[in-house]
Each structure stands twice: as structure tokens, then as C-alpha cells.
Amino acid sequence: xxxxxxxxxxxxxxxxxxxxxxxxxxxxxxxxxxxxxxxxxxxxxxxxxxxxxxxxxxxxxxxxxxxxxxxxxxxxxxxxxxxxxxxxxxxxxxxxxxxxxxxxxxxxxxxxxxxxxxxxxxxxxxxxxxxxxxxxxxxxxxxxxxxxxxxxxxxxxxxxxxxxxxxxxxxxxxxxxxxxxxxxxxxxxxxxxxxxxxxxxxxxxxxxxxxxxxxxxxxxxxxxxxxxxxxxxxxxxxxxxxxxxxxxxxxxxxxxxxxxxxxxxxxxxxxxxxxxxxxxxxxxxxxxxxxxxxxxxxxxxxxxxxxxxxxxxxxxxxxxxxxxxxxxxxxxxxxxxxxxxxxxxxxxxxxxxxxxxxxxxxxxxxxxxxxxxxxxxxxxxxxxxxxxxxxxxxxxxxxxxxxxxxxxxxxxxx
Amino acid sequence: xxxxxxxxxxxxxxxxxxxxxxxxxxxxxxxxxxxxxxxxxxxxxxxxxxxxxxxxxxxxxxxxxxxxxxxxxxxxxxxxxxxxxxxxxxxxxxxxxxxxxxxxxxxxxxxxxxxxxxxxxxxxxxxxxxxxxxxxxxxxxxxxxxxxxxxxxxxxxxxxxxxxxxxxxxxxxxxxxxxxxxxxxxxxxxxxxxxxxxxxxxxxxxxxxxxxxxxxxxxxxxxxxxxxxxxxxxxxxxxxxxxxxxxxxxxxxxxxxxxxxxxxxxxxxxxxxxxxxxxxxxxxxxxxxxxxxxxxxxxxxxxxxxxxxxxxxxxxxxxxxxxxxxxxxxxxxxxxxxxxxxxxxxxxxxxxxxxxxxxxxxxxxxxxxxxxxxxxxxxxxxxxxxxxxxxxxxxxxxxxxxxxxxxxxxxxxxxxxxxxxxxxxxxxxxxxxxxxxxxxxxxxxxxxxxxxxxxxxxxxxxxxxxxx
Numbered sequence: 001x002x003x004x005x006x007x008x009x010x011x012x013x014x015x016x017x018x019x020x021x022x023x024x025x026x027x028x029x030x031x032x033x034x035x036x037x038x039x040x041x042x043x044x045x046x047x048x049x050x051x052x053x054x055x056x057x058x059x060x061x062x063x064x065x066x067x068x069x070x071x072x073x074x075x076x077x078x079x080x081x082x083x084x085x086x087x088x089x090x091x092x093x094x095x096x097x098x099x100x101x102x103x104x105x106x107x108x109x110x111x112x113x114x115x116x117x118x119x120x121x122x123x124x125x126x127x128x129x130x131x132x133x134x135x136x137x138x139x140x141x142x143x144x145x146x147x148x149x150x151x152x153x154x155x156x157x158x159x160x161x162x163x164x165x166x167x168x169x170x171x172x173x174x175x176x177x178x179x180x181x182x183x184x185x186x187x188x189x190x191x192x193x194x195x196x197x198x199x200x201x202x203x204x205x206x207x208x209x210x211x212x213x214x215x216x217x218x219x220x221x222x223x224x225x226x227x228x229x230x231x232x233x234x235x236x237x238x239x240x241x242x243x244x245x246x247x248x249x250x251x252x253x254x255x256x257x258x259x260x261x262x263x264x265x266x267x268x269x270x271x272x273x274x275x276x277x278x279x280x281x282x283x284x285x286x287x288x289x290x291x292x293x294x295x296x297x298x299x300x301x302x303x304x305x306x307x308x309x310x311x312x313x314x315x316x317x318x319x320x321x322x323x324x325x326x327x328x329x330x331x332x333x334x335x336x337x338x339x340x341x342x343x344x345x346x347x348x349x350x351x352x353x354x355x356x357x358x359x360x361x362x363x364x365x366x367x368x369x370x371x372x373x374x375x376x377x378x379x380x381x382x383x384x385x386x387x388x389x390x391x392x393x394x395x396x397x398x399x400x401x402x403x404x405x406x407x408x409x410x411x412x413x414x
Numbered sequence: 415x416x417x418x419x420x421x422x423x424x425x426x427x428x429x430x431x432x433x434x435x436x437x438x439x440x441x442x443x444x445x446x447x448x449x450x451x452x453x454x455x456x457x458x459x460x461x462x463x464x465x466x467x468x469x470x471x472x473x474x475x476x477x478x479x480x481x482x483x484x485x486x487x488x489x490x491x492x493x494x495x496x497x498x499x500x501x502x503x504x505x506x507x508x509x510x511x512x513x514x515x516x517x518x519x520x521x522x523x524x525x526x527x528x529x530x531x532x533x534x535x536x537x538x539x540x541x542x543x544x545x546x547x548x549x550x551x552x553x554x555x556x557x558x559x560x561x562x563x564x565x566x567x568x569x570x571x572x573x574x575x576x577x578x579x580x581x582x583x584x585x586x587x588x589x590x591x592x593x594x595x596x597x598x599x600x601x602x603x604x605x606x607x608x609x610x611x612x613x614x615x616x617x618x619x620x621x622x623x624x625x626x627x628x629x630x631x632x633x634x635x636x637x638x639x640x641x642x643x644x645x646x647x648x649x650x651x652x653x654x655x656x657x658x659x660x661x662x663x664x665x666x667x668x669x670x671x672x673x674x675x676x677x678x679x680x681x682x683x684x685x686x687x688x689x690x691x692x693x694x695x696x697x698x699x700x701x702x703x704x705x706x707x708x709x710x711x712x713x714x715x716x717x718x719x720x721x722x723x724x725x726x727x728x729x730x731x732x733x734x735x736x737x738x739x740x741x742x743x744x745x746x747x748x749x750x751x752x753x754x755x756x757x758x759x760x761x762x763x764x765x766x767x768x769x770x771x772x773x774x775x776x777x778x779x780x781x782x783x784x785x786x787x788x789x790x791x792x793x794x795x796x797x798x799x800x801x802x803x804x805x806x807x808x809x810x811x812x813x814x815x816x817x818x819x820x821x822x823x824x825x826x827x828x829x830x831x832x833x834x835x836x837x838x839x840x841x842x843x844x845x846x847x848x849x850x851x852x853x854x855x856x857x858x859x860x861x862x863x864x865x866x867x868x869x870x871x872x873x874x875x876x877x878x879x880x881x882x
Contacts, residue, residue, distance in 0.1 A: 061503045063878035084505040095496040097424070099431045111420035112504040156500065 006075045008164050008195045009037035009060060014069035016055050016219075029055040031219040033069070037197060042190045044206040044227070045199040047216035053199045054092060056216070057168055060197075061089060074164070085113065088162030092169045092199075094153035098142030102133055102152055105141060106159055113160040120159075126302035127155035130185075146173040154182065161304050164195045171202055176278045183209050188301045204275075207231070236265070243269070417506055418514040425518025429485050435522075438481045442526065445473045446533045459545045459553040460561055463538055464839045470537075471835045474530045475749050478523055479756055483776045485519045486760030490769040498877045509869040512761060516865060519757040524750060531746050535739065538562070560687060564736035564843040565642065570626050570729040575615065579607035617650070618707045618721035626729060628701040633733040639692040640734075643703060646727040647680045653717035656682050659709040660721070669696035677710040682719070692733065701731055735843050744844040748834045751857040755827060756780055758864040765872040782822065784829045793820055827856040 014033040017025040030052040037043045045053050058064040059071060062078035076083045096105055103124055110120035128134045131151035141149060150173050157165060167186070171179040179202070186196055186209045200206050206213060207227060214224040223230065244252075253264050429435050449469055489512075492498040501511065542557060583604050592598055618624050633641055647658045658680045665671035672693040680686045695701045707721045723729070759779045763772035782789065793816050803813045832852045834844045 058878045063499055064876045081505050081507050089503040091499050095500050097497055108424050112506050114416050
């Protein structure tokens with residue numbers, strides 16, 4: 001991936017005070033915020049209500065003026081008009097024109113970007129297909145449900161194929177299908193080198209897609225770093241492996257007790273995420289052609305969004321995914337220095353023997369033509385490091401478990 | 415330009431779909447189409463058509479002014495409902511956005527105004543074809559020649575007799591008239607003589623005559639072209655039959671004009687128009703008209719009228735310089751300039767205030783601009799001497815308010831100066847120079863200033879700011 005010299009967003013000492021009618025400061029929404037968003041990363045902005053997330057976003061976009069401090073977007077001030085060509089924005093509410101139909105809405109915003117007519121029409125069609133609103137395209141936006149309006153909001157944010165996408169609560173009001181689709185779009189765009197700023201209260205969504213996050217409270221930054229590092233529990237070791245028999249588990253427990261003088265805290269079948277389960281049920285209904293109003297089956301991410309400016313090939317994408325951890329270590333000095341696994345409290349002998357040296361990040365699988373429908377195995381495959389089966393075999397003295405997992409794991413205590 | 419047009423298009427879409435615009439259109443239609451039928455049977459054809467056009471264009475101007483103020487609500491709504499957030503995050507400079515909104519309103523006004531104009535045009539010809547005219551032939555002719563045309567009027571300049579008074583004064587001085595009046599003032603004496611001579615001239619006794627000379631009658635003198643002589647048939651004491659019988663002689667034979675005598679039987683104290691072939695105008699574009707206060711009809715009773723020429727009543731020569739259709743186009747241009755200015759004012763108000771306040775502000779400006787002469791005259795009469803301004807707090811407050819209003823009055827365009835409805839309805843030419851002046855002063859300069867101010871204020875505004 002090409003490294004741009006400038007960060008996409010940089011703020012220094014950013015403050016915002018809201019005044020009352022008599023120009024007295026009433027609320028200090030943002031205090032001394034130093035933020036940096038690097039090119040090509042998916043950056044999460046978190047914080048409770050009133051922490052200054054939306055205010056920060058509005059200042060980045062020139063919709064509010066800072067009381068103090070500096071902001072630069074692509075090296076320019078937020079009020080610079082030309083820079084807006086490279087930005088896409090989805091606000092927390094879909095502030096659309098109620099009297100326009102979907103096509104007209106996208107056409108209008110396309111015109112504001114001075115897109116040629118054919119490009120405008122083409123992109124509008126594809127985006128409507130992506131968000132599953134092709135059949136509702138002739139209805140005025142005022143008649144749409146909140147979720148449908150949100151989808152149009154996303155479509156308008158992408159009409160100009162932006163380099164930098166700002167999403168404020170993108171999954172608010174969306175059903176799980178829509179949420180999954182947005183996350184897939186975000187991941188797709190991230191892979192293509194787009195920079196994304198995501199502000200959301202749905203922490204699981206942020207955890208799923210973001211590379212780095214920051215947490216604001218009272219207008220100030222309280223934490224910042226890579227998701228994997230911030231959330232890592234360094235005093236627990238977790239292993240994921242195919243279903244084992246109770247005898248095998250017992251033997252491993254004895255090994256751990258013998259070598260580490262510690263007991264295994266928990267042995268259980270992990271749960272499928274509710275999202276995965278939900279999507280599977282919906283897919284089955286869609287496959288059976290059961291009729292529904294509202295948003296229809298969504299299409300794939302349009303081609304114009306698939307093309308990155310550096311024209312990354314599929315192989316390069318896969319490569320970059322595989323070496324994601326290495327790349328991240330270079331790019332993000334802010335994150336606490338990675339402690340080598342050896343330094344963790346549990347003795348490393350067992351772990352290194354079982355797992356090997358590789359440090360891997362959980363990543364979404366690569367294939368670009370993968371439809372947004374979830375695959376139940378995805379989560380497990382993501383979490384599972386590439387275990388060296390031979391080591392386990394040696395340890396346990398028997399062939400390893402079944403590698404093709406189904407989702408009908410019985411819990412241990414059944 | 416594409417961006418400005420994109421915003422304008424969106425404004426137009428919104429305007430068309432706004433229910434309030436539909437209501438206005440229906441009102442407009444009712445007024446313009448329904449009006450002729452409500453006044454059709456009351457008067458002569460000419461009177462009916464003139465009334466219809468006068469009311470229609472006044473109503474259209476007023477309704478479109480109100481609609482313009484209502485349409486500016488679009489900008490206010492976008493700020494309140496936050497659609498502006500999705501526009502200002504696109505590469506749209508704020509000045510283009512303001513200009514686009516103004517252009518959208520202007521285009522809508524232009525379309526509505528043009529439609530109203532076409533409907534009025536159609537209704538006029540419908541009335542002409544279907545109205546039961548009182549004096550069939552005459553009425554239709556009068557309509558054709560005095561209303562459905564664009565005529566230029568050259569007014570007769572009533573002489574001030576200053577030179578004659580001075581000569582009379584010199585003569586009197588020579589003759590020693592003033593020898594026994596040691597304390598008289600030369601200036602006052604000349605003024606007195608002026609008044610005397612003027613008064614004498616204004617009265618034409620029975621069998622008396624007066625000559626009126628006109629210059630710059632730029633008319634085609636060939637066959638088929640005409641000039642109109644317009645005067646008011648005033649007499650000091652109306653005769654029993656209220657008819658003025660006289661002769662008008664047109665043309666100066668010494669200058670190569672054809673001489674034509676026109677005998678008239680005119681009702682007294684009315685505006686009269688005499689239509690004469692244009693060959694009475696001399697090749698040097700001058701026209702001589704001689705009035706003979708004598709009865710040319712030997713069999714009709716003599717009435718010893720004393721004809722009066724009043725300074726306040728214009729004696730003029732009119733000649734056709736354009737067609738009715740194009741005259742209407744120029745009238746619509748003048749109305750359009752005012753609407754353009756009003757749209758700019760409405761946009762300015764909505765960039766700063768919420769819609770109800772902006773509405774009131776824009777309407778106030780409209781009233782001030784329309785009634786400017788009236789208001790300024792009234793203020794002039796009401797305001798006291800500057801010296802008393804600081805005599806008390808209330809006096810200070812009152813006077814400063816009045817001076818402020820006067821100042822605002824000077825900055826605003828004076829709509830009354832560009833009000834051409836009466837001119838148009840009387841078949842007079844709405845001059846191109848007049849239209850160009852309106853376009854420059856109102857349509858471009860003052861509209862530009864107001865829009866510039868709107869852009870400046872909008873630039874400073876935080877569009878995402880919440881205020882309650």
C-alpha cells in the first residue's frame with residue numbers, strides 16, 4: 001500500500017466552546033484534542049453521549065468553527081472547498097430532501113461533485129443496487145423508513161468515490177443485514193486504501209472493522225491505539241481448536257498443571273455470534289423467495305468503489321492481509337510497543353510449542369467476490385491462528401480433530 | 415456554473431412541489447382569468463381592457479412578490495432541518511449556494527410571470543373579440559390605437575414667459591411706468607409680469623387662437639402612419655350642452671408639412687385624442703398645432719367657451735413606436751427586476767433569521783421599496799429641525815429613527831420609479847432606456863449588493879450550530 005506523506009486528518013489543541021445567546025461560553029464540547037488519522041486506516045471514534053464525537057466530526061468538515069486549535073484535512077483547512085471532492089460524509093441522521101426520489105437525490109449530489117451525467121447515472125444505479133433500494137427508487141425519500149433513508153445516506157456518501165469517508169453512526173436504524181452490509185462495505189473500502197473515520201455507539205461494529213480507535217470523554221481523548229492491542233488481555237492465553245474429546249481435554253489440563261502449576265480456567269464451545277445466526281436465517285428465507293417490503297436483497301459493492309487509485313491487484317490485497325500485523329507495527333508508533341509473547345506471565349514453552357512464533361491478527365477473508373452474506377465459519381476461521389497440527393498430534397499422541405467445523409457444536413456441559 | 419445550476423434546479427424542484435406555490439398559481443390563474451368576466455359588462459371595451467390589465471398586472475406583481483418571500487423558506491428549512499449539512503460537505507462554495515438559491519427563485523418567477531403575461535395577452539384579445547362594446551366601431555378603434563400599442567408621448571412645454579416678462583419690464587421702465595413706485599423690486603416685478611403673461615396665455619377667449627409647437631416627432635411620415643394629439647377640453651364655464659366646438663389645424667406649410675384641419679365636437683373637461691395622418695409632421699420632425707376657439711359647425715349653437723390650458727394637464731403628441739406585445743415584454747422586465755431584488759432580500763433575511771422573522775423582514779423591505787416616495791415625503795414633513803434633535807430623549811429617538819428610515823430609503827430601490835403598469839395600460843411606450851436603467855440599478859447593482867451581503871453573512875455562519 002502506498003504511504004502518503006501527510007496524515008489525512010490532523011488536529012492540534014482543538015477546542016470547541018458553545019456559546020449562549022449572550023456569547024457566554026456554556027458548553028466546552030471539545031478540549032485540547034490532538035487527533036491524527038493516517039491514510040488507509042479505519043479509525044474508530046468512540047465515547048458516551050456528549051463526549052464531543054459529532055462536534056469533532058463537524059469541525060473536521062467545516063460545519064462548525066473551532067474555538068481554538070488547528071485542523072488540517074489532506075493538508076488543507078476544513079473550509080477549503082476543493083478538499084471536499086475527496087470526502088464522503090454520512091451524518092448521524094439522514095438529512096435528505098423529503099420531496100425528492102432516490103434517483104433525484106443521488107443525481108443532485110452527483111451534480112454537486114460535477115460528475116458527468118453518464119457517470120452520475122451509472123453510479124446512482126449501482127449504489128441503489130448495492131443498498132438494495134432499486135425497487136423503491138421512485139418513491140419520495142419522505143416516505144422511506146429510517147433504515148431505508150440511512151441506506152440512501154450511505155449511497156450519497158459514496159457517490160464521489162471518496163478517499164476519506166466519515167461515517168457517523170452508520171448502522172443506526174439498520175437491521176442486522178444492513179449493518180453487516182455496511183461493515184462489509186467498510187472493510188472493502190479499507191482494503192482498497194480508503195481512509196475511514198467511524199463514529200458509533202455499537203461497540204461490536206467498531207471492534208469488528210476498525211484498525212485504531214480513540215475514546216473520548218468530556219471532549220478529551222482518554223485512550224487511543226490499535227483495537228487488537230487495546231483489547232488484548234495479556235494475562236490470559238486462549239487457544240482455539242477443533243472439537244476435542246473430553247479425554248484429550250483432560251490430558252491437556254494435566255499437562256498444563258504439570259508444567260505451569262495452573263488450572264485451565266474454562267473449556268467450552270464458543271458461541272456463534274447472534275449476527276451470524278440471524279443472517280443465516282434471513283438468507284434461507286431469501287433463498288426460498290419469501291416476499292418482503294422494504295429493503296431488498298442488497299447487491300455487491302459497485303465496481304467504481306472497488307478500484308483503488310493505486311490499482312491494487314487481488315494478490316496484493318491477500319498479501320497485505322497476510323502481513324497485516326507487520327505493516328501495522330511500522331505504521332502506528334502510537335500503539336504501545338508489542339510485547340513479545342514470551343514476556344507474558346504464562347510460561348511460553350507450552351504456548352510456543354502449540355502455536356509457533358507467528359503473531360497474527362484476526363482478519364476478514366480476502367475474496368472480493370464474496371457476497372455480503374455471512375458465513376458461519378468466518379468468525380472461527382478468523383480467530384484461529386494457523387496452528388501447527390503436527391505439534392498437537394505429538395502432544396496428544398493422536399490425529400488432530402476434525403478441521404471442517406460445522407456449527408452444531410454441543411456445549412460441553414450438555 | 416454547473417454547481418450554481420445544480421442548486422438552482424433543486425430549488426426549482428422544491429418550489430414546484432411546495433404546496434404553497436400551487437396555491438399561489440391557482441390564485442394567479444383565478445385572478446387573471448376570472449377578472450375580465452367580473453368587469454366585462456360594466457364599461458366600454460377600452461375601459462374594460464384597461465381595468466383588466468391594470469388589476470391583473472398589479473395582482474400578479476403582488477402575488478409573485480409574496481411567493482418570492484415564501485420560496486426563500488427553502489434556505490431557512492435546509493438550515494433548520496439540517497439538509498445543509500449534506501450540501502456544505504460537498505465541494506460547493508457558499509457563494510455558489512446562495513447564488514444558486516437566488517437563481518432558482520428567479521427562474522421560477524420568470525416562468526410564472528411569463529405565463530401570466532401570456533394569459534393576459536390572450537384574455538385581452540378574447541375580450542376584444544367578445545366584449546359587447548358600447549359604440550362598436552369606435553370602441554374597437556380606440557382600443558387598437560390607444561391601448562394595444564406602444565406610443566411615445568412628446569409633451570408640450572408650457573412657456574414660462576420669463577423672457578417676455580423681462581422685455582415687458584424693460585419697456586415699462588422706458589415708459590416710466592415705475593417712476594412713481596420707488597420701492598418696487600425688479601425680481602418681484604418680473605415674476606409678477608411672468609404670472610400675468612402666463613395667465614393671459616392660458617386663457618383662450620372665444621374666437622381666440624393658440625399655437626403649440628413640438629419637436630422631435632420621430633415618426634414615419636408615409637401613408638398609413640398617424641400621430642395622436644392629446645389634450646384636455648377644459649373650459650372656464652361649461653356650456654349648456656357641455657360640448658366644446660373648435661378647430662385644430664395641424665401642419666406648418668412653410669416647413670413642408672401637409673396642413674389638415676380637424677373639426678371637433680368634444681365633451682368638456684375630458685381627455686381627448688385626435689388622430690391625424692403623420693404627414694402633418696414637417697420633414698425636420700417638428701409639428702405645429704394651432705387651436706381655433708370657434709365653432710366650425712354653422713348650424714349648431716354658438717357656445718362662447720373660454721378655453722383653458724392648465725399647466726397640470728399635459729398637452730402631448732403621441733406616435734406609435736412599438737407593438738403591444740413587446741411593450742408588455744418590457745413591462746414584465748421591469749416587474750422581473752423588482753422580483754429579482756426581492757428574492758435577494760428574502761435570501762439575505764433567511765441566511766440570518768429564522769423563517770417567520772425573515773418573512774416579516776423581507777415584507778417590510780418590500781413595503782418600504784414600494785412606498786418609498788410616499789414614506790420619504792411623509793417623513794420629510796414630519797421631521798423637525800435638526801436643532802431640536804437633542805432637546806429631549808423622545809425627540810432624539812424619534813428623529814434618529816426617521817433619519818435612519820430615510821437613509822434606508824435611499825439605499826433601497828424606489829419601486830415606484832419603475833412602476834410601468836399605468837404607462838402600459840394607457841398605451842404608452844415602456845421605454846427601453848427605462849428598462850435598461852431598471853436592469854442596471856435594481857436587477858444588477860442593488861440585487862448584487864444584497865446578495866453580496868447575504869454571502870458574507872452566510873460565510874460566517876456555522877451551519878451546524880443549534881440555536882433555540
